[in-house]
Amino acid sequence: MDKAKKIWKFFTSMQFAVILLGILAAACAASSFVTQGQTYAWYASRYSERKAALIMTLQLDDAYHSWWFMAISIFLCLNLLTCNVIRLKSLVSRFRAFAEMPGPGRKGDVSAAAGTDPREAFGKLGMRRVRSGKGEDGKEILYAARRRAGIFGAWVCHLGILLLILGFSLGQYMHKEYTAYGVPGQTRLIGDTGYAVTIDDFRIGLRKDETVEQYTADITVRNVAVSGNGEAASASVSVNHPATLFGMKFYQNSTGWAAKLTVLKDGTKTQEEVVCAGDYLTVADKPDLVIMLTAFYPDYIFLDGQGPATASSSLRNPGYLYTVYYKGEVLGMNVLTGDDYLTIDEYTVLFSEPQNYTLLQIKQDRFQMLALLGGIVVLLGLFLSFYFQPERVWAVREDGEDWTVYGESRKGGVLFRERFAEVFGKGADTESSVPEERKEASGRDQDTK
Amino acid sequence: MLQIENVLFTIVMLLYFASMILYFVYIAAKKEQISTAALILQAAGLVFHTAALVLRGIGAGRLPLTNQYEFATSFAWGLCLVSLIFILRYRFRILGAFASPVTFLIIGYAAMQSKDVHDLMPALQSNWLGFHVATAIIAYGAFGVSFVLSVIFLLRDKMKESGFLDQHIPSREKLDAISYRSVSLGILFLSFCMITGAIWAERAWGSYWSWDPKETWSLVTWIVYAIYLHLRIRRGWKGKSAAIFATVGFICVIFTYIGVNTFLPGVHSYK
Numbered sequence: 001m002d003k004a005k006k007i008w009k010f011f012t013s014m015q016f017a018v019i020l021l022g023i024l025a026a027a028c029a030a031s032s033f034v035t036q037g038q039t040y041a042w043y044a045s046r047y048s049e050r051k052a053a054l055i056m057t058l059q060l061d062d063a064y065h066s067w068w069f070m071a072i073s074i075f076l077c078l079n080l081l082t083c084n085v086i087r088l089k090s091l092v093s094r095f096r097a098f099a100e101m102p103g104p105g106r107k108g109d110v111s112a113a114a115g116t117d118p119r120e121a122f123g124k125l126g127m128r129r130v131r132s133g134k135g136e137d138g139k140e141i142l143y144a145a146r147r148r149a150g151i152f153g154a155w156v157c158h159l160g161i162l163l164l165i166l167g168f169s170l171g172q173y174m175h176k177e178y179t180a181y182g183v184p185g186q187t188r189l190i191g192d193t194g195y196a197v198t199i200d201d202f203r204i205g206l207r208k209d210e211t212v213e214q215y216t217a218d219i220t221v222r223n224v225a226v227s228g229n230g231e232a233a234s235a236s237v238s239v240n241h242p243a244t245l246f247g248m249k250f251y252q253n254s255t256g257w258a259a260k261l262t263v264l265k266d267g268t269k270t271q272e273e274v275v276c277a278g279d280y281l282t283v284a285d286k287p288d289l290v291i292m293l294t295a296f297y298p299d300y301i302f303l304d305g306q307g308p309a310t311a312s313s314s315l316r317n318p319g320y321l322y323t324v325y326y327k328g329e330v331l332g333m334n335v336l337t338g339d340d341y342l343t344i345d346e347y348t349v350l351f352s353e354p355q356n357y358t359l360l361q362i363k364q365d366r367f368q369m370l371a372l373l374g375g376i377v378v379l380l381g382l383f384l385s386f387y388f389q390p391e392r393v394w395a396v397r398e399d400g401e402d403w404t405v406y407g408e409s410r411k412g413g414v415l416f417r418e419r420f421a422e423v424f425g426k427g428a429d430t431e432s433s434v435p436e437e438r439k440e441a442s443g444r445d446q447d448t449k
Numbered sequence: 450m451l452q453i454e455n456v457l458f459t460i461v462m463l464l465y466f467a468s469m470i471l472y473f474v475y476i477a478a479k480k481e482q483i484s485t486a487a488l489i490l491q492a493a494g495l496v497f498h499t500a501a502l503v504l505r506g507i508g509a510g511r512l513p514l515t516n517q518y519e520f521a522t523s524f525a526w527g528l529c530l531v532s533l534i535f536i537l538r539y540r541f542r543i544l545g546a547f548a549s550p551v552t553f554l555i556i557g558y559a560a561m562q563s564k565d566v567h568d569l570m571p572a573l574q575s576n577w578l579g580f581h582v583a584t585a586i587i588a589y590g591a592f593g594v595s596f597v598l599s600v601i602f603l604l605r606d607k608m609k610e611s612g613f614l615d616q617h618i619p620s621r622e623k624l625d626a627i628s629y630r631s632v633s634l635g636i637l638f639l640s641f642c643m644i645t646g647a648i649w650a651e652r653a654w655g656s657y658w659s660w661d662p663k664e665t666w667s668l669v670t671w672i673v674y675a676i677y678l679h680l681r682i683r684r685g686w687k688g689k690s691a692a693i694f695a696t697v698g699f700i701c702v703i704f705t706y707i708g709v710n711t712f713l714p715g716v717h718s719y720k
Contacts, residue, residue: 018679025672032665032713064660168658207568214571239571240653251655361655368657375644382640386633414622415630 011075012082020076027072031063065172077165080158091151099145102394104137108406110417112424118142118395118405124423125407127393135396142403143394150388151410157381164374167367175365183258183274183357190362194225195246200234202358204255210314214238215252217358221245237360253361257296257354259320264348276357280325283347290325291342291349297321298354300337308335320351391416450508451566457501458522462560464494465529465553472546479613484542491533491545498526509566514582515573517710521559523582524706527590528552531634535594539627543617547597558707577649584642589702591635592674596699598628599692625687628695636674643667662713666705673698 010016035046038061043052059066102108114121119130119142127144135141180188180197187198198220205213216238223230223246235243235250242251261281263271273281280292297310300319308321317337324331324344336342342349391409398404405424409416471487502523505513513519532548535541602624619627646664651657658664677694680686 014679014682018676021672021676021679025669025676028665028672029669032662032669032709036660209568211568212571213568214574240575240649242652242655249655253655363655368651371657372644372648375640375647379637379640379644382633382637386630386637414620414626418623 012079012086014083017076017079017083020072020079024072024076027063027069031060034060034063036062036064073165073169077162080162084155084158084162087155091155095148095151098148098151098390098392101131101133101135101141101143102392102406104135104139106394106406108394108408109412110407110420112405112420114395114403114405114424116403118393118403118424121405121423122393122395125391125393125419127391140397141394143392145390145392147388147390150384150390153381153383153385153388155381156384157378160374160377160379160381162374163377164371167369167371167374171365171367171371174367175363177364178362179253179359180362181256181276181357181359183276183355186274189224190221190248193248194223195221195248196224197221197250197360197362199358199360202255202356204356210312215255215358217252217360219243219245219250219360221248221250247364249363249365251361251363252358254359255356256359257298258357259293259296259318259351259355260353261291261293262350262352263291264350266346267348274355286347288327289344289347292323292325293320293351294323294333295321296354297335300335302335315354318351318354320354322349322351389416393420450504451564454501454504454508455564457497457504458560458564461494461498461501462553462556464490464497465525465549465556468494468545469549469553472543472549476543476546476614484545487545487549488533488536488542491529491549495526495529495533498522498529502526505566511569512579512582514578514586515569516562516567518559518562518564520582520586520706521555521562523586524589524593525552525556525559527586528555528593529590531587531590531594531631532597535598535627535631539619539623541619541627543614544594544597544601547601548594551593551597572653575649575653577645577652580645581642581649584638584645588635588638588642589706591631591638592670592699592702595628595631595635595695596702598624598631599695599699602628602692603689603696621688625691628692629681632674632677632695632698636671636678639667639671639674643671662709663705666701666709666713670698670701670705673701 034055035042038046040052040056043055043061046052047055055061059068063069122130122142122144127146130142130144132140132142176191176193178191178193180190182188182199184199184201187196189196199217200220201216201218203216205216207213216236218234218236220232220234222232231246233245235245237243237250237252239252242249244250256277258274258276258279261271261273261275262269263281263283265285271281271284275281275293277293277296280290283289283291295308297308297317297319299311299314299316301309301311301317303309308319310319311317320336321333322336322342323333324342331344334342336351389409389411391407391412393405393407395403395405407416407420412419468487468490471483471490475481475483475487502513505519514523528548529552532544532552536544536548601618602621605618605621605624618624643664646667647657650659650664673694677691677698680694681691
């Protein structure tokens with residue numbers, strides 16, 4: 001065998017698949033102990049500079065999207081694909097041959113002497129359709145097979161894994177994801193889709209003990225790419241109950257606090273806007289001046305050594321932590337409560353009307369169904385593999401009177417032989433009588449899949 | 450309702466303990482009648498256990514599958530159920546002597562957890578929860594039985610001198626075959642569990658797979674058992690090697706169940 005053939009054989013072998021699976025399992029297990037998506041500085045402070053450098057070099061900070069993880073996955077897919085392509089023809093042949101009349105001299109995994117017509121006994125082994133014929137040696141033969149579809153079990157399972165990985169990978173690289181947040185009445189553009197989402201209402205359902213029962217947002221999505229009133233559709237979105245509008249799926253992702261920020265100049269209102277915690281407002285006639293609602297505390301308290309905090313999630317004593325920037329530099333930072341206000345030169349800044357905002361996640365993933373189909377096919381393949389194990393029995397009439405019964409199961413092994421013995425009595429030869437050459441052939445076949 | 454569940458839980462622990470002791474006595478005394486008594490106590494324990502879970506479900510107004518206590522007691526229930534099925538299906542009562550201590554350990558772990566009933570957070574309010582966790586319980590139970598069978602396989606040679614055990618423990622080939630059946634059941638249900646979990650995650654978090662530690666370790670467990678199944682096909686990997694591998698697989702199961710929740714923060718953490 002030349003070198004190229006040897007390499008090809010190795011790359012399409014089960015041995016290579018097992019090696020790849022082992023590496024994949026080890027990589028996943030190791031990566032689960034490394035917090036994903038952090039910076040070098042974060043790892044250096046958490047572990048050590050040396051370990052942080054190692055993490056960054058090996059891309060363990062984003063292990064599941066690293067080049068080596070991709071490489072393992074691609075090799076595994078190619079191995080599965082070639083394995084399935086190579087095996088299909090032999091599996092179809094095996095599927096056909098399994099129901100055919102066994103050739104003369106075939107002994108099966110197990111055999112027994114049966115005096116009478118064994119059709120009824122075949123039924124006890126679950127063989128419903130018993131066929132008869134004459135062998136090449138002229139002997140009368142009864143034969144039956146069941147669960148032949150199981151021959152394709154592993155093949156179907158591999159196909160499912162391929163579909164699943166394909167659906168997942170395509171989804172990872174081609175999906176579009178957006179977020180939109182706001183309070184009721186606000187409208188946000190959804191990325192570059194040409195649609196905008198309006199938050200009509202947002203409710204937080206509370207139980208008697210004030211724990212959250214559900215977050216629900218009523219939304220309207222409108223096509224804003226066309227002039228005038230574009231097509232619109234409304235839906236209600238809550239946790240576990242996403243809505244699909246215009247091919248986009250809307251999820252109720254999270255919530256936070258927002259407040260009305262009012263700017264007065266020399267006592268006259270010049271600006272008013274609802275800002276969410278983390279958002280800022282640029283003063284219209286003085287763009288170098290920026291006011292940010294850094295955080296919001298619904299039940300504000302000040303803890304020594306810890307700073308501002310909230311005593312509960314109830315809106316009892318609103319506290320607005322603000323930061324003022326001037327020309328990009330922090331000018332000041334403090335907490336406003338009650339009717340407090342902030343004065344900067346001729347400007348007065350007020351926070352009021354705290355309310356919850358909703359954060360919606362919006363996704364377009366056309367390959368999600370492919371991944372789901374892959375999962376279902378995997379289940380089907382596993383079911384066929386484990387619970388549709390092909391079995392066949394046949395009986396040869398010896399000397400015109402007595403029958404010798406044979407049985408064969410590709411995976412049933414000792415358990416099949418025991419069932420066979422139960423039906424055909426203790427006289428059954430339950431020692432495996434698979435010829436060594438068949439075992440060898442089977443081993444080689446499986447080895448290259 | 451929950452008070453009755455507490456009483457039932459205590460009865461279940463006592464029944465499982467008594468069943469375990471009787472299985473040990475059965476091996477020591479070598480009397481078949483004792484194994485029958487042990488089997489009856491195990492079955493009775495399972496009935497009471499089922500009742501306790503049902504009552505907890507009624508009392509909580511939801512499926513009792515959402516915190517560490519509920520999952521641990523359900524895991525023990527799954528292991529007890531699967532082991533009982535295998536004992537009866539393969540007429541293999543000594544399996545009870547090996548499976549019952551594992552069941553007792555798991556229910557003991559459950560007893561150490563908080564039994565408080567809390568209302569579910571919005572993400573857990575899904576019909577998929579039942580499918581996801583129920584399939585996990587059967588999968589873990591089946592892997593538990595395969596672990597026990599592998600231990601019996603590995604210890605079998607050391608038991609050779611006892612004629613009784615030799616008669617009552619199936620041949621190495623049969624033990625290996627039953628263990629394979631058990632792993633087959635486990636990996637099928639683990640696949641169900643992962644797929645139902647993915648469907649649920651997509652609805653709750655907008656992503657069906659996000660490499661959360663629990664997801665990752667479920668995948669690791671799945672891969673380990675997939676390797677086990679592939680290696681069995683190759684010559685020379687049945688028997689002892691397969692038994693050792695199944696044991697390693699169960700270590701992954703336990704880590705996925707307890708280790709991940711304890712050491713690796715994620716959406717499945719119950720802390």
